[in-house]
Amino acid sequence: MPLVSMRQLLDEAAKGGYGVGAFNVNDMEQIQAIMAAAKETNSPVVIQASRGARAFAQDRFLFHLILAASELYPEIPIAMHQDHGNSFETCKSAIELGYTSVMMDGSLKEDGKTPSSFEENVAVTKKVVDFAHARGVTVEGEIGVLGGIEDGHGAGGSGLEHVTDPDQAVEFAELTGVDALAIAIGTSHGAYKFSKKPDGSVLKMDVLIAIHKRLPNTHLVMHGSSSVPKDLQDIVNQYGGKLKETWGVPVEEIQLGIRNGVRKINVDTDNRLAMTGAIRKVLWTQPEKFDPRDYMKPAREAMQKVVALRMTQFGQAGHAGDYAPISIAEIAKGYADGTLTTQPLVAAK
Numbered sequence: 272m273p274l275v276s277m278r279q280l281l282d283e284a285a286k287g288g289y290g291v292g293a294f295n296v297n298d299m300e301q302i303q304a305i306m307a308a309a310k311e312t313n314s315p316v317v318i319q320a321s322r323g324a325r326a327f328a329q330d331r332f333l334f335h336l337i338l339a340a341s342e343l344y345p346e347i348p349i350a351m352h353q354d355h356g357n358s359f360e361t362c363k364s365a366i367e368l369g370y371t372s373v374m375m376d377g378s379l380k381e382d383g384k385t386p387s388s389f390e391e392n393v394a395v396t397k398k399v400v401d402f403a404h405a406r407g408v409t410v411e412g413e414i415g416v417l418g419g420i421e422d423g424h425g426a427g428g429s430g431l432e433h434v435t436d437p438d439q440a441v442e443f444a445e446l447t448g449v450d451a452l453a454i455a456i457g458t459s460h461g462a463y464k465f466s467k468k469p470d471g472s473v474l475k476m477d478v479l480i481a482i483h484k485r486l487p488n489t490h491l492v493m494h495g496s497s498s499v500p501k502d503l504q505d506i507v508n509q510y511g512g513k514l515k516e517t518w519g520v521p522v523e524e525i526q527l528g529i530r531n532g533v534r535k536i537n538v539d540t541d542n543r544l545a546m547t548g549a550i551r552k553v554l555w556t557q558p559e560k561f562d563p564r565d566y567m568k569p570a571r572e573a574m575q576k577v578v579a580l581r582m583t584q585f586g587q588a589g590h591a592g593d594y595a596p597i598s599i600a601e602i603a604k605g606y607a608d609g610t611l612t613t614q615p616l617v618a619a620k
């Protein structure tokens with residue numbers, strides 16, 4: 272199957288009432304793990320690359336690896352997504368390379384660290400929307416600012432510093448015409464999200480529900496959504512790791528989000544932990560090993576297990592064959608003639 276537009280993938284998820292995991296990749300084994308999990312569970316999927324990933328792997332290597340995935344698994348709809356684009360230029364380069372979806376994270380300035388103004392965010396996001404939609408490419412925007420830092424991108428600090436204001440979310444969606452909206456509800460990137468199992472004082476599901484009430488048809492995106500399971504932390508620490516005690520986003524909270532408009536769920540840290548734990552275990556228990564395949568194979572299998580579990584928990588499992596891909600050129604026509612709406616449905620307060 273050719274790569275599909277993320278808009279189509281999320282529209283279908285909305286129809287089916289499920290969420291779609293968006294998994295970060297840097298290398299071949301991670302892409303293979305995701306595709307093996309997608310095949311095992313018959314799931315559509317978003318494969319996403321941050322700027323850091325594009326630099327690490329080199330653009331063309333990563334692009335062609337994801338293309339290889341679409342050739343090898345023609346039955347699986349895959350959207351190729353730029354995670355946290357920091358500028359119009361970053362998004363433009365991803366689109367020109369062949370990505371079918373981009374995130375313009377205008378919640379931060381181009382340095383990827385300093386929170387921007389609402390007006391700056393709207394201006395740069397709208398510019399990306401105009402460029403992307405003319406080419407049939409999906410755009411995710413962000414309103415409010417996530418906590419933590421990932422791949423050098425992020426404001427740092429706690430996720431509670433810039434929680435999304437529902438009124439601003441409505442205005443932002445109206446002014447930009449984004450296809451998907453990332454919101455800040457107290458989560459942050461990385462392993463250290465919460466110092467205990469999160470409750471409503473730190474994980475603002477009430478804000479998410481309030482935004483969904485005002486924007487009932489807008490595809491919401493949850494970033495920083497790794498659950499950081501204790502068993503994965505334990506494997507890392509059992510074999511020489513030094514992770515401090517930490518909590519992520521419980522899966523049942525993500526499922527509550529999915530019942531309230533969340534269609535895309537970003538997961539990176541859980542896969543990093545799974546791979547690192549598996550690699551540590553081999554190197555710790557079998558120190559005579561030196562063939563990278565001896566630890567990369569279990570690492571790939573460990574990641575496949577986590578991804579397959581999330582696909583089942585998010586509800587995308589079983590939905591790969593529900594629809595035929597619409598070409599990116601047709602999607603571009605849809606934006607141009609208005610059959611693909613970009614103006615959100617707004618409910619009264």
Ligand code: 13P
Nearest residue numbers: 461495496497537539540
């Ligand atoms: P985690 O660090 O929770 O996996 O979040 C990843 C993410 O949101 C990527 O954009």
